[in-house]
Amino acid sequence: MLNRVKIPLRLVLLGGIPMTGLVLVLLLSFQISSSKDQLFDRLYQDHLLVLNDILLVQRLVQTSALNEIRLYRTGWASADNTTASVNAILEQASQHWLAYQQARTDANSELNQQADREFADALALYQDWLQPVGSDALNIRILNDSTVNHEVSEQLGRYDQTLNQLIQHQLDAAAQVQEEASVLTSTLAQGYVYGGSLLVLGSLLLAWRIQRSIQRPLQGLRNLILAIEQEADLRLRAKPIGNDEVAQTAAALNTLLNHFQQLIHSLEQSAGRLSGHAARAQTISEQVSLSSQQQNTEAGRMKLSINEMSLAIHEVAQRSSDAASLANQADNLCQAGVQQVGDSMHTIENLARHIGSTSDIITALHSHSSNISGVLEVIQSVAEQINLLALNAAIEAARAGPAGRGFAVVADEVRNLSRSTAASITSIQTLVEQLQAQAGLATQAMLEAREQAQNSVDFAIGSNQTLQNIRGAVQEISRLNSSISVATEQQQAAVSGNLAGIEALNLSVSQLDQDAGESLRISQELAGLASSLRSHVCQYHTHMEPVAHHVA
Template identity: 45%
Template sequence: MLSKLKISSRVLLLGVIPLVLVALVLMAAFFSVQHKDRLFNRLYSDHLAILSDVMAVQQILQQSALQDIRKYRTGWASAEATEQAIKSQLEQATQQWQNFVQSRPVMADAEYYAALDQAFEKAVKHYQEWISYAGSDALLVRILNESTVNNEIELRITAFAKLAEGFIQQQLAAGAVVRDEAADFTAQLVQAYLLAGITLLLMISLLVWRVQRSVCRPLWALRDMLKQVQQSSDLSLRANDSGSDEIAQASQALNHMISHFEQLVARLGSSATALSEQAESVFQSSEDVSQGAGRQAQQAGQLAAAVEQMTATVQQVAANAREAASAAQQAEQLCSAGSAVATGSAEGITALAQQLNHSTAVVKQLQQESGQISSVLDVIRKISEQTNLLALNAAIEAARAGEAGRGFSVVADEVRTLSANTKQATESIHTMISKLQQQASNAMDAMQDAHGQAESNVQLAQDAGQRFAELAAAVEHIAITNSSISTTTAQQQSVAADIAGSIHLLNDDISQLSNGAERATDASEQLSLLATQLNDDWQQFTIAHRQ
């Protein structure tokens, strides 16, 4: 049954079924917990919650209120304080009892509840009688003797306390019953959990065993079949492909593959003999091709040697042509450089002549300016002479003045001395200016001679530049002729190199052909050996056609 399902479906079942069972167990646990909650709620609501109100009322009526009564009877409290305290406690007790009446179960013992209600009312009524005034300033409980008070307490207060105590014990007994029910339910629940756990464990173990068996048994069978095929090389064996799971599909695919492989081995066996015969024929043809290729390689080598000699000759001619072209280019460059130098020299000499003209004009201007300086010096000399005469006249007048003109006489001497110095300096400057004019005249004559020589040199430089230009044109023509020879020789060299390259390529192709023929011979021999080996190998397989 499981073999009809896929392995993924089995694994899914292996995970889903335990999850479903666990979910059922959790649901059962949930409902069980709800049932226990209901039991505990009933225990608290019906039996424990109402006890607090009854016990509070019992404590007020049996202890607190009686304690206030005793304080009043012994004189420790006033009538007004006792009355207020008792009324307050009675109101509290009445409120607690109303809470008890509202919260107690409706379906419980109605007679017992009626007896409790009557006893509570009598006790409250009795306390109200006790706190009523017997006179103007005393409560009724004050004038009663101790035995009367004790009898009334026993008759009314203690009777209610006994009924309340009985009710409390009854509720505790009912709570114990509910507790026992919860304990019994817990024990049953533990047993059910144990039984369900064991059953669940057994079911899961059985499911795991069945799934493992449904997966492993076909795998083991497939493994055994593959080992048998490996050991015996029997291609007629087939795997068990029954079922619809992945293992059955894999077995079907393996059976198809073995069937195709069996057919392939059969065809391979039938082709091995034909391959061996064809290999022998190819081997003989390769031998013939190898011998022919050897002869062609020898002839191609001789032709390549002749072409290489021709190429070497063409290369030598091309080298000589390149050297001639290079020499012509160098001569052309030198002519161009000489022409440039001659042109530059002419331009420099022309510039020098222009500079000499400018210098001649400057020197001439200097000679003219120096003449003007001489006329100025004449004026200064005349002024100095007149100053000397004036100083002499001043000295004479100072001498006439006597003692009063002594200071003026000193000044006149100083002016006369200054005039003499000025005259002497003027004569010195005049001498220097004369020499300067003579040198400027000599420099102007020398510059005029240099200007004439410079104009002659400019003409010579221009002639030299023209000769360099004609020489450069002739050398350029030679360079063009050499370049044409070099280009033609280079073309011949290229053609010879192409021919030599083609011969070498032909020789290489023939060599490769010879090597290929030899390799083909070796391959044919190896192919023959492989065909024999293949024929021996396929005989090891067992196929259905040979059984």
């Protein structure tokens, strides 16, 4: 929106709008200050002056007049002077009360009417006190303390309370006016704060908007020119917004870019056609050169292949002869191996038979040791019975008393012998059990050795058969090597005949390759010139429609 306004007018708006806002804030401040002055005038006229009259009336009626009466009662003043002084004080109080009645705004209120009545009663009380009763004497009631104090308390005290209520009423009204003034002051302060804040924020916002409306188009033009300089893209265009000086500059820049784009595009098309012709000539030359190089390479490879084939055939013939000799040696070695495997097989069979015989002997030993264990068990049972009989004999000898002592000694010896026999039997049984365990281990070892010997026999039989098969294969290889040797001699004769033709073909292809290389060099120079021209022109992008890349 601001882009439609001229830049000088925007600057005028930047200064004029904040000044207008400042004037409005000052006018509002003046209006609020006037209202506050009116409140102060009302406070003075309606409350402070009225309050002054009330206080003066209260002081005159309650203090000054009573002081004159007290002077008379104490004998310090005469009746005439007292009457004159009190009347003057009451006259002054009446004038102030009249001023209060004229200034008050709520004369019809009950409190004001009560105050008027009590003021009249107070004046009447003083006039009653001032009635003369002699040549130099006033009403005798004022000489009675109890009477005076009672009348002062009844009438003047009640009037004093009413005046205090009026004073408090005026103070409350003054406080209300003060509160209104405080509200105006607060409103004025808020107006200053809010108005100043809005004015500052509005000015800043307006300045920011105007700054953006000027800076963004200029920044857009700057970015556009930098982009054209960095990217060499003549398709970029400025997008004019509004009708200010920057937009007019952007439109002029777009027109200039259109002229440059058309010129560069024409040069690019011409360079493209020239580059196409040069590329086609270079392609044809490259194809001819490549074909000649391929033919030369293939001829060289063919010659090399024939040479390698001749060498390979010769090598095959030599290797075939060597292989036949090695095959004969392998046949002889296989025959010797078959003989050695047969001898080993007979030896292993004899070993297996001996191991079987030894295993049978150890098994019989294990059986006999088991029989010994049975005999030892019988002997141990007999020893236990003898021990039991000796124990019974000892018991009977003990019953016989002295006559059986000799028999008891024999019984003890028999028992000791029985224990020794049992201990020996236990030792023998332990040895027999160890012998049985060792015999069992020996039997197990012999069985495993016998099984391994049998496996060795089976392996020897398999090895013998394998060697027989190898010998047959070696004999077949020897026969094939003889056939290969004859065939390689025939192939070597044929390859020697083709090698001379390949030499002549290689010379012709080499000459063609030189001619194709010269043609390719000339085509490359022409293509280089065309490519150089096109590369300089193609630095600028002109083939597409203009792009509004930057905003001005």
